[in-house]
Amino acid sequence: GxxxxxxxxxxxxSEVVSIPHPxxxxxxxxxxxxxSECGFTVGVADGVGGWAELGVDAGEYSRQLMKHTQGLHLRxxxxxxxxxxxxxxxxxxxxxEKGADMEGFAEGMLAGLEMQSEAQSAGDDRDPMAMLKMAHxxxxxxxxxxxCILSLQHGGLLRAAxxxxxxxxxxxxxxxxxxxxxxxxxxxxxxxxxxxxxxMPTDAExxxxxxxxxxxxxxxxxxxxxxxxxxDLVDVTRNALSKPAEEKTGSPKENAAFAAKRIAxxxxxxxxxxxxxxxxxxxFSKAAAEAGYVxxxxxxxxxxxxxSVIH
Numbered sequence: 014g015x016x017x018x019x020x021x022x023x024x025x026x027s028e029v030v031s032i033p034h035p036x037x038x039x040x041x042x043x044x045x046x047x048x049s050e051c052g053f054t055v056g057v058a059d060g061v062g063g064w065a066e067l068g069v070d071a072g073e074y075s076r077q078l079m080k081h082t083q084g085l086h087l088r089x090x091x092x093x094x095x096x097x098x099x100x101x102x103x104x105x106x107x108x109x110e111k112g113a114d115m116e117g118f119a120e121g122m123l124a125g126l127e128m129q130s131e132a133q134s135a136g137d138d139r140d141p142m143a144m145l146k147m148a149h150x151x152x153x154x155x156x157x158x159x160x161c162i163l164s165l166q167h168g169g170l171l172r173a174a175x176x177x178x179x180x181x182x183x184x185x186x187x188x189x190x191x192x193x194x195x196x197x198x199x200x201x202x203x204x205x206x207x208x209x210x211x212x213m214p215t216d217a218e219x220x221x222x223x224x225x226x227x228x229x230x231x232x233x234x235x236x237x238x239x240x241x242x243x244x245d246l247v248d249v250t251r252n253a254l255s256k257p258a259e260e261k262t263g264s265p266k267e268n269a270a271f272a273a274k275r276i277a278x279x280x281x282x283x284x285x286x287x288x289x290x291x292x293x294x295x296x297f298s299k300a301a302a303e304a305g306y307v308x309x310x311x312x313x314x315x316x317x318x319x320x321s322v323i324h
């Protein structure tokens with residue numbers, strides 16, 4: 014039979030740190046983000062800096078897009094009964110379907126894809142892809158941006174929509190389990206949403222990934238991923254989660270939230286430090302070389318790091 018219903022549902026305990034490009038501090042940079050109040054949906058967006066040459070602040074576009082996405086989520090936030098059922102579904106599924114082994118993970122991915130197809134057929138506006146489409150329709154200022162939205166669903170499935178070179182990484186047991194691939198038309202020319210002449214929300218890639226309590230999701234703009242390798246993400250996350258027991262003075266939920274805060278702060282600071290290092294090899298310099306360009310060091314940019322610990 015089923016076990017007892019958990020008092021609290023699985024949720025995202027999220028913290029964010031955003032550091033603007035040194036030249037954009039006065040206006041706060043061009044990145045934006047949101048964290049839903051009920052702990053189920055998060056998102057980041059990165060305004061495309063090329064608009065500055067036309068006198069347009071692309072940060073305004075990214076901020077509006079995230080504001081509208083968050084507004085859509087507020088009216089679709091699950092009620093207490095929905096959360097209770099979701100907690101039970103997660104409890105029932107976790108041992109049978111979502112083991113840490115890759116076989117169980119793959120099975121979960123297949124189940125998630127089936128759920129995604131059903132949700133899209135039903136027009137579920139809690140689907141990140143649908144939220145992105147509706148927010149795009151509401152955003153009416155000049156500019157363009159990349160965007161990545163994650164939403165935690167009943168049954169321990171994380172649904173995502175990513176357009177451009179923002180993205181997310183899922184870590185479990187000190188290893189990267191899943192990473193969203195960047196979307197680019199050409200080197201350093203990402204897919205982007207805008208009012209006209211840009212890519213469309215339907216061009217975004219969607220993902221459904223099985224998650225379980227203790228997993229860590231790092232969502233970020235390219236200011237993070239252009240400067241920090243996966244091994245750095247793993248090292249920082251492992252160190253934050255392996256605090257001695259005597260330092261974990263709060264409840265499990267409080268400790269998880271503190272870990273999210275610590276990981277976000279340390280990754281943002283690391284990316285910021287590496288971005289100004291002219292000699293250190295970076296993901297951006299590696300990608301440049303693969304595209305036939307000569308580039309050394311990190312890449313100065315707005316840096317936004319949003320870390321969610323599954324609890």
